[in-house]
Amino acid sequence: MADGLVSLVVESLGSMAIQELSFLVGVKEDLEKLSHTFEFLQAALIDAEKQQVKNELVKNWLGRLKDVAYDMDDVLQEWKVVIDGCDDGTGSEDKVCSHSFPPCFSFDRASFHVKIGRRIKAISARLDQIKEDKDRFIFREIREEGGAIESDTMETSSLIDETGIFGRDPDKEIIVKQLVSEGSSNEENIPVISIVGMGGIGKTALAQLVFKDERVKKHFDKMIWVSLPHDFDVRRIYLAITKIRGWSGSLEELQFILQCGVRKTQFLLVLDGLSNVDEARWEKLMISLKGAATGSRILVTTRNVNVTKLFSMTLMHELKPLFENECWSLLSSRAFSGGRRGDDGGVLESLGREIVNKCHGIPLLLKTIGSALRSKKDVQDWLSVLHEEIWDWDSLGAEKIAPALLVSFHDMPKHLKQCFAFCSIFPKGHFIEKDKLIKLWMAQGFIPQRGRGEMERLGGLYFDDLMGRSLFHFIETDEGGDAKYCMMHDMIHDVCESIMSEYLVIQEKTPKSDLTKARHASWICNWDVEFIPSFIHKASNLRTLLLIGWSKIHSISHRFISSLNHLRALDLSGSRIKKLPNSFQNLKLLRYLDLSATEIQELPEFVSTLCLLQTLKLNHCYKLRKLPKGIAKMIKLRHLETEGTCLEYLPKGIGRLTSLRTLTKFILGGERGCKITELKELNFLQGKLEITCLNRVASRDEANEAELEKKQNLQTLQLSCQRSNLEILVESVVAQEGVFEGLRPHTNLRDLIVSDYIGRQFPSWMEDCSSYSNLTKVQLSYCRCKQMPALGKLMSLKWLEIKAMFEVRQVGSEFCGNSYGGVTRTFPKLEILIFESMEIWEEWKLNVGAGSIPFLIQLSISFCKKLKALPELQHLTSLQELNISSCPILCNRCQRAGEDWNKIGHIPNITIDGMKIQ
Incomplete structure (x- = not known):
């Protein structure tokens, strides 16, 4: 804006x-x-x-x-x-x-x-x-008071339950009954249930509500959600169902994989936002899904009633506008989300019901207007919304509700308007990653920086505020429950496009005049494309260019890069680029560069001259071996992402990048690369840090200089050494024990991963239950210790995975926790316990008594060939799932009739070598 x-x-x-x-x-x-x-x-x-x-x-x-x-x-x-x-x-x-x-x-x-x-x-x-x-012109002079909000007290409502849908219970029941009905035993085609209605009426929200229903989850073996763009792309649907990324084979091969995947499987496939599809393409999809189990269903949401004529249909359900009382309930739930209406509550309700009448029963309008009203505290503010001229405008297309969405848009402060407007460069139906979006906002200067202030934190508050205004929907969360992906509603996208001429989704039919005006753009790549088309070269004023999707693009021309001197953000991920042209060094204003999942082998030295670069994403560049030696010059770099790469080491001088917030892999280089001491000044690191090749650290004193205890924003720490088949010397064992002891992390740590550790005992800090009260997940693999650490003492541990501890023969009391009044309280919050590939493990002498492991839900044991018996499980009253596989001695004993099952008969799901017992 x-x-x-x-x-x-x-x-x-x-x-x-x-x-x-x-x-x-x-x-x-x-x-x-x-x-x-x-x-x-x-x-x-x-x-x-x-x-x-x-x-x-x-x-x-x-x-x-x-x-x-x-x-x-x-x-x-x-x-x-x-x-x-x-x-x-x-x-x-x-x-x-x-x-x-x-x-x-x-x-x-x-x-x-x-x-x-x-x-x-x-x-x-x-x-x-x-x-x-x-x-x-005649403009009213209005000055927005205050600047961008920068405190944690920013009013947001990201915690509003998006599933709190009003007035749709009868609709939901109709759809659920159709989905879980037994159906005909001789169904030749998979029945399709379609939810039909105008934009903003709540089709997607209803489908989500059905998708999350427990009856539906229990009924289907497999559930797939596919969000569709306006063009029906069979390949895209295949990839979404099979969850294959970067497929390079033919459509026929992909079709075969899909057929194998759904064969004899009772599945639910949701096609959200289906608009235009011809009979041939629909039939191609149906053929691919043949062989699925009887009872499989397809649920479609669409605005176009004509689309439903293609379906072998059991139901076409038309979604109607909400009734007045339901409308008021929805709007007031947003407007008064804090629960307080103040002294003017009665007057506000009267005004609110008048506003409701202008929304014509459309949930999208009610949510966005209600969210806008939440920040308005007095009667005059509500009156201004009620009398907005924009209610009467109808110049934004056939949908008359579209102009009213601008009430919410114009209500936003300017720092949010530009952040939200930027989202219109993503294609309709595109999943927008929160972390990526914030880094793109940073690249454009939308998020202010005050000294060494956390722009990322402030960007997160901006995102949450936009979520609270109901301008995004369909959130996917990460393991911690935080928002990870969002999507802009099609109608809101239309409104943005109508007034944001400088934001563009580039297609073949895009007028060339629009390209010259564009400042921010995305281009939807097709897999068969091998070159960036020449017409995009006309977009010479671009500040942002994102390549969306996977492609066979294998090179970037000098001419193309030379036309993009204004770029702040460039995303070339998902292409087959092998090298960068020399003209790349001319992109001096570049702040965001994403080369993830490309075939680049070595990052050229001139990349280090891009001295404004804040974000460098190299995730899953599986051929990448080296970074520029001069990377220490990139002093403004905040995020260096190298997950899934084969880097041999990090260059010397990485410790000078004191602005780094993300450093996914810290690969020690011995004489050629960086030393662990370079971590000393990187105290702003956050998220995950993986330190590899720790066998190259000489002593505990050297490890101490990394000062991991000062990295208070790290949530996940992974420590690993290089695996070797050579004989391990006693001196090496002692040295590594000292090194790991010196790598004591900050007590805020939540996840710990240790692999390929050759010490005979784990570092003492791993058992420090008083200090590491935030630790919720621990994974140990390929470690040489003969005895398990006392992880039962960790009071917040929820997930524990033990893998390939080849020298552990017995698990016993050392694995337990603290004793209270003579009663052992082992793993007080543990929910998931996994043992895998414990080759010589024979005995599990854990004394599981009353009060021990009280919240364990899942126990999995696999490839433990010598394990003889399980501990007594009858006291584990919360256990819901027991999985045992490739444990011949244990499986043989468990399969004997009678006695063992009587002890663990309370466990509802028991699977032995892939066979469900109960």
Whole structure:
């Protein structure tokens, strides 16, 4: 949005860097004038953005202003590269180094200063004309009070239960009964149940409600949810069902895999958002699903009733608008989510019911308007919403409810508007990853940085606020229950597109004129595409370019990169790129680069000259072996993601990147690469840290210098050594025991993974139950210890996985926890316990008494060939699932009739070597 963009420019114009610019190039008066003019125009932007919906002249005027603001921001950022430069590692104070100049800096400094001065004067002249043209319109001057909210007290409602749907219980019951009905025994085609209704009526929400119903979960062996774009893509559906990524084979081969996967399986397939499909493509999908078990069902949501004529259908359920009382319940649940209505509660309810009448029973409108009202505290605020002119506008397409969605949009503060508008570059139906989105916002400067403040934390608050305003839906959460993925509703996407001309989803039919105007874009790749099409080269003003999907693109041309000098964010993930062209070093304004899942083998040295880069994603680059030696120059790098790579080591100097928040793998390099001491200053690390090749650390003293105890934001720590078949010397064992003892982490740690440890005893801090009260998950694998650590003492441990402990013969009392009044309280919160590949494990002498392991839900034991018996399990009253496989002695005993099953008859799910016993 123009207001947010202008705010960024005004802030930059007032910075110390620009004061230095005015001194160097002699344009101080021009800069001051620009700043004042931008501030003057800013007061009219809130009203202008509302008027642009129905006034094309206002929209054009705003477009010109945004173009000028974008160009001014480019000038300021290019100068920022010059004054910040790249740290060459020498400590020199002269940071203006020649290799850091953007492409327009091809001459000496004096020449560059002259060019910058000319550009500033030209921009000033354009802005003067825009200011003069403003008098042709009548804008109310509205100034937003305060800036971006930066505290944890930001009012959000991300905790609102999205499944709290009003008035849909009867609809849900109808759909569920159709899904779980026995059906005909001679069904030739899989029955299709379709939910039909207008946009925003709640089709997806109802389908989600059905999908989560316990009766449905128990009825089907397999449940698949596929969110569809407007084009029915059979390959995309196949990949979603089979969960195969990056498929390079033919469609016929993929079809065969799908047929094998669903054969004799009773499944539910949800196709959400189905719009256009012809009979041939639908029949192709049906053929692929033949062979599934009787009782399989397909659930479709669609706006297009004509689509349902293709189906072998048991039900077409038309979703109707909500009744008035249901509408009020939904709106008030959002508007009064805090539970307090204040002294004006009665008046607000009266106004709210009038607003409800304008929403015509459409849940999407009720949710977004109700969420907007939540931040409005008095009667006047509610009156302003009720009397918004926008309720009467109908210029945004056939759906009359679309304009009303702008009430929520215009209600947002400017820092949220630009973050939300950015999301329109993702295609409809695309799952938007929260973490990625925040890093893209950072790359565009949408999230302010104050000193060493946590932009990521603030970005998370922005995301939660947008979720609380019901502008995203269909959240997928991570293991910790935090939001991981979101999706923008199609109608909200339409509204954004209608007023955001600089945000674009590029397709073959996209007009070339739109490409020249675009500042942020995505391009949906098809698998068969081998080159980036030449027409995208016309998008020379792009600040963001995301390649969406998997493709066979194997190279990036010099010409293409040379046309993208303004880029802040570039995503080439999922392609087959093997190397980067030299022209890449000209992308000096780049802050976000994603090369994940490409075939790149070595990151060129010139990448280290991209000194504004904040995020470098190299996940699953399985051929990548080396990073640039000069990576220490990238002092603004905050996220270095290398999950799933085959890097041999990290370069020396990585410890200078003190802004790092993400460093997924820290690979010790011995003489060639970094040492563990380089972790010392990286105290802002957060999330997961994997330290590998710990056998290259000489002593406990050296390990102590990593100062892991100061990394308070780390949640997951993985410690591993290189596996070797060579004879292990006693000296090596003692040294490694000392090294691991010196790697004591901060007590905030939640997950611990230890692998390939050759010490004879685990470090003492692993059993420190008083310090590590936050530890919830532990995984131990390929460790040489003969005795298990006393993990039963860890009071918050929920998941424990023990794998390939080849020298453990007996598990006994050492595995237990604390004793209270003579009663052993072992693993007080453990829910999942897994043993795997314990080759010489024979006895489990754990004395499981009353009060021990009270919350254990799942116990799995596999490939433990010598284990003779289980401990007494009758006291494990919470145990729901027992899985035993490839344990011949134990399985033979468990399969004997009578006595063993009488002891554990309370366990509802017992599986022995893949056979369900009860």
